[in-house]
Amino acid sequence: MTLTFAAPSDGAIPLHVIDRTGLDAWLESQSPEIGSWVQANGFTGALGQTLLIPGRDGAPECALAGYGKASDRARKRFPLAAAAQALPKGTYRIASGVAQEALEVEALGWLLTGYAYGRYKSQSGAKAQLVAPEGVEAARIEVLAQAEALIRDLVNTPAADMGPGELQAAAEDLAREFGASCETIAGDDLLEANLPMIHAVGRAADRAPRLIEMNWGQSGPKLTLVGKGVCFDTGGLDLKPAVAMGLMKKDMGGAANVLGLARMIMALNLPLKLRVLIPAVENSVSGNAFRPGDILTSRKGLTVEVNNTDAEGRLVLADALALADEGAPDLVISMATLTGAARVAVGADLAPFYADDDEAALALGRAAARMVDPIWRMPFHEPYEAMIEPGIADLDNAPSGGFAGSITAALFLRRFVTQSAYVHFDIYSWQRAKEPGRSKGGLGQGPRAILGALPELLKL
CATH class of the missing domain: 3.40.220.10 (Leucine Aminopeptidase, subunit E, domain 1)
Structure with a gap:
């Protein structure tokens, strides 16, 4: 379109x-x-x-x-x-x-x-x-609109036609359009590549889990985008009820949003080195599904107790974030449809985000207002760190109690980024009813705000 x-x-x-x-x-x-x-x-x-x-x-x-x-x-x-x-x-x-x-x-x-x-x-x-x-940058506005269309198309496509392989194909198509490279590690090769939690979450599905990597740009500051690509989430052995499973085709919304943002960056030829990492899996149920109570060892070496197989997004993101951090980029940004707690906190319209750096958070807030892409800063509240430490392992993927679910998920992810500046977005990526300029269904949340803030975030 x-x-x-x-x-x-x-x-x-x-x-x-x-x-x-x-x-x-x-x-x-x-x-x-x-x-x-x-x-x-x-x-x-x-x-x-x-x-x-x-x-x-x-x-x-x-x-x-x-x-x-x-x-x-x-x-x-x-x-x-x-x-x-x-x-x-x-x-x-x-x-x-x-x-x-x-x-x-x-x-x-x-x-x-x-x-x-x-x-x-x-x-x-x-x-x-x-x-x-007159007086507007017409080509830039068209780029924003076409990137939004890409995001919506990806999120709107049912899981039968948008599994890990199809998500890989979408990334490869985008890479070809802009002369980027795109490589994928799939199936048991994930174990050889030391991406064990991506493999653990996706191994039960009949469509192989994978890590999709796209690289573009020859010079400038290094930006790495990490997008959650859970193409369908049954909840695993902690099976979701039908009412909660109905929208799970959109659980790859983080991946869709980072691909849309990548499209903007490449189409506008921003002077930076871009890396996109997408852990693409389907969280299914079978005899080899990972189980509640399992303890997984991550790429970073941190052990994780699985207290809920429906908190799988942070597991696949953790391995991808550790890989991203090893390259010591100037900035890592993750985007994920991660927690229902974020929706309880700010509703469907606002995209909550987490950043340690106050200046980065202010830059994002200013850009969000300018780009009409509303976001809201949430805290990396360190007193809650103990909530993600279960005792039997380094980390807990689903702390009990039900409080601060979005914050504890963000704190969990931050444990895997230790060398780079880090920003995390916990998005919804769905428009529940038609609004002017926003069709019902898949929706971009955060990419325009990030794009508008990049000149400040990366000193472009």
């Missing part, structure tokens, strides 16, 4: 974006005929409302898009997208009503209304096309 701007055209329909409190002022500069047409059609400037105004020949002279009030817009990620998805097919150019500082966000939201997941049923997104507004 190509999410791009329309070519500039004299035939593009001028679009006036009308704040609900500014309709009367706009009408004062229009003809009485336009005023009568607007009144007759009940246009008030409500958010998402649209109206075509015909010229003398019957063709549209211009169009109006309701922008609501500031309080309405504060409740939407992409306010103008509400009108974009309601406008009839055609090519439009924004003629008035959107502040310069909001144009990039609104243009991105408009492009994203064109997304639809159509692999199994013919579907299409909004038909209204937009000419890139």
